[in-house]
Amino acid sequence: MSGSYLVVLGERDAIWWVLHEQRMAFPATPRSEVAQLAAGDRLFLYATRNAWHNPVRDRGRVIGTATAATAVRRLDQPIEIAARAFHSACELHIEGLVPYPGGLELQPLVRRLDAFPKPHAWNIYLRRPLVRLSDADCTILDRGLGQMLAPPHRALPTYQSAHPAAERPASSQND
Helix, strand or coil: CEEEEEEECCCHHHHHHHHHHHHHECCCCCCCCHHHHCCCCEEEEEEEECCCCCCCCCEEEEEEEEEEECEEEEEEEEEECCCEEEEEEEEEEHHHEECCCEEECCCHHHHHHCCCCCHHHHHHHHHEEECCCCHHHHHHHHHHHHHCCCCCCHHHHHHHEEEEEEEECCCCCCC
């Protein structure tokens, strides 16, 4: 039985790393939902309102869809992303990505989503890396994302341009 989750990404460096590496990393804090994540699980990538460092301009948005390609595994050596240590990770297959700065705003949907049983305190649920979604939640998110999703290879460059420290291709000396 596969599950579905909202993957909470709260920092642009982490978003770039997830999209570029097609991996998801997790902190050392044990979380049951992280332990339960399995290959084949469906994932909706969510960028928080603060992720892009401009909460006045930005809204929390679902920016992509993915499938967990592997189960979560403990790393031999922790990796550091955005000055935080991550001790486990899984591989992802990113299926669709909304070009930056777009995405499906989550807040207007909260009252309709089973993942947020207390809609007045919905942001409290986003303090974990994964939020379990029901089949009905997935249907609502899929409908909302609709035509916004593009193939990852077409949308990824828009995130690179939005991330000041993203790796840029080296220019040729003949340029």
